[in-house]
Amino acid sequence: MSAVAAVFVHLALAVALFFLMGWIGRHTAGMGYISLSLFVTRDEAPAFNFAFRAFGPIAFIVIVAAALYGVGADWLVGGIWFVAVYYSAFRVGYNLAMGRRLLLNWPREALILAVTVGGAWLLYDKVIRVRQYLLPDAQSVSTELWIIVALFIYATLNRIEVSEAGSRRRKEAYLAHAFRTLRSQYQSVVEPLVPNAFVESVVYSIMVYESFQRPPAFQALERVAFPRFSKSLGPMQVQTESMISNTESVRLGTEKIVAAYERAVTERAEPNFDPVHDDYRRGSVVYNIAEDYNPDHSYMEAISALNHRVIERFYPSLAERNRAAGSYANGLSGILSYV
Known part of the structure; x- marks a missing residue:
């Protein structure tokens, strides 16, 4: 041979x-x-x-x-x-x-x-x-x-503990690069559609996560395979029956997130409900939005953990308000254990 x-x-x-x-x-x-x-x-x-x-x-x-x-x-x-x-x-x-x-x-x-x-x-x-x-x-x-x-x-x-510092640095560098790249590309699409900074943070959290799972090279392959072998397109992995651009994917995904946020707020008849400034209640809203986007438990956990990191890193005013209100440590103990 x-x-x-x-x-x-x-x-x-x-x-x-x-x-x-x-x-x-x-x-x-x-x-x-x-x-x-x-x-x-x-x-x-x-x-x-x-x-x-x-x-x-x-x-x-x-x-x-x-x-x-x-x-x-x-x-x-x-x-x-x-x-x-x-x-x-x-x-x-x-x-x-x-x-x-x-x-x-x-x-x-x-x-x-x-x-x-x-x-x-x-x-x-x-x-x-x-x-x-x-x-x-x-x-x-x-x-x-x-x-x-x-x-x-x-x-x-196998009993030796390895420091997490290097892993944390690499993941923070990746998150910063991915967030800033996506925001520079799609800020003009996202900003007019979101009602507040919190919803914007959720949009970018989902966009970063979806783009991690399906980076640009794979998104290009999905376009070639559409519609026979692929049903979702673009940075937001929007389910669609017709070919759409990346910009349209982000617009449709953002609108879906905003609609899920508004439903989550409307369905809560609690007094003084403020998901933007209340960290504990905000976490439950993120779960609701993530569940609407993809009803998978691991997906919901991932988006919640990632949103916490995005807010801490890129929306300091929201994070500072949470610390001042005293809800930061209690509200996110579960999410912090997942990060």
């Missing part, structure tokens, strides 16, 4: 590995797996997260190589360590295409890439490329001993 065909197979394996790692990660949250997000989360299992990302691809290559040897496709095992190279390049390219450059811990990413690629090449050169070396030697008792030692070190390192 040609080397070109082998390269295509290795590329396909790299793409499959990328999606497999994402799927496994989502199903190992109970073990401490942390995915990239807008929110600061304590890394309770740093050793697991590093080992999973660095050594997961290597384990995949070993298993695939053994399977290929088993079906007689030895020609595909040659150079199979390049799967780690393609996977690493695809992973970095994906995050850049998603506009997550500011969120990534680049020194850590470089270390993971070096361990993944270097480990894959070393294992291929010393073990995988020689068919009879791939299975463990039954007489090498020292191998099992070193595995036990490695597990002990792993368990010990």
Whole structure:
């Protein structure tokens, strides 16, 4: 078989590995797996997260190589360590295409890439490329001993607490960049439609979150796929039956948010109800607006947490009024635990 065909197979394996790692990660949250997000989360299992990302691809290559040897496709095992190279390049390219450059811990990413690629090449050169070396030697008792030692070190390192300062800096930098970029592009659309600064903060919170989930590159693909494979368009991911511009997406999304806000205020017959200046009641209104936009509990939690950060960072007058009223600490204790 040609080397070109082998390269295509290795590329396909790299793409499959990328999606497999994402799927496994989502199903190992109970073990401490942390995915990239807008929110600061304590890394309770740093050793697991590093080992999973660095050594997961290597384990995949070993298993695939053994399977290929088993079906007689030895020609595909040659150079199979390049799967780690393609996977690493695809992973970095994906995050850049998603506009997550500011969120990534680049020194850590470089270390993971070096361990993944270097480990894959070393294992291929010393073990995988020689068919009879791939299975463990039954007489090498020292191998099992070193595995036990490695597990002990792993368990010990996993108890080390890692500072959140770097993660917080990256997420704050991303939020500032995303907010200012979107506001500079769509302020002329949003400002005439919103009744107050609070509603404006919710609009940008939803816009930032939706644009994080569907960055410009993906929004462009959605336009190509519309209407057969895509029903939502633009920075606000508005559900639509016809093609609309980004500006129209923002206008429709803002109108939807304003309508949900007005319903939330009207439905509350409480005396002195003031969601703009009352932090505790404001939080419930954000939930109502988010639920109207996307009735998913995790979405509502995310928008509420993000809106808190947006107000703190970009609407200081609202935040100051809340502190002066004494409602800041009590009203957002639940949201702060989520950030």
